Amino acid sequence: MVDEHYAFLPLHFNYQNSLETELPVQPATWDTMKDMARTLSKPFRYVRVDLYEYKDRPVFGELTFWPLGGCCKTKDDRAFGELLSFDTTFKRPMIHDLIEARDRGPVRVLADMARRRLRRLNGAAV
Numbered sequence: 632m633v634d635e636h637y638a639f640l641p642l643h644f645n646y647q648n649s650l651e652t653e654l655p656v657q658p659a660t661w662d663t664m665k666d667m668a669r670t671l672s673k674p675f676r677y678v679r680v681d682l683y684e685y686k687d688r689p690v691f692g693e694l695t696f697w698p699l700g701g702c703c704k705t706k707d708d709r710a711f712g713e714l715l716s717f718d719t720t721f722k723r724p725m726i727h728d729l730i731e732a733r734d735r736g737p738v739r740v741l742a743d744m745a746r747r748r749l750r751r752l753n754g755a756a757v
Contacts, residue, residue, distance in 0.1 A: 635665055642707045658684035667691070677715060 632640045637657045658664060667689055668680040681692030705711075 659687055660684050660689045664689045
């Protein structure tokens with residue numbers, strides 16, 4: 632893993648939980664790739680932008696919102712977490728508060744379907 636100046640970052644970010652030992656060759660289109668990543672990531676609090684160099688041109692791979700599928704813990708999870716900033720003052724209402732509200736139309740219908748399914752799954756009469 633490298634920073635924007637292509638300096639090695641000593642962080643664990645792979646399934647083997649090991650540090651990379653060799654810095655890959657810097658792509659010739661590195662500055663263009665950084666500009667692309669900044670533009671593509673602008674609307675998001677966190678996203679990994681995968682770009683590749685192919686035939687001396689930057690190529691877009693994907694936007695990833697859950698690194699490693701959200702299934703891998705690393706020794707540096709805390710360091711990655713400290714890079715995030717969350718607004719904890721905004722509180723979303725709990726789903727059951729929305730479900731119990733009257734005149735919710737489709738939300739109420741979906742909630743009733745979910746309740747019936749849960750009762751079925753738990754072996755209770757519908």
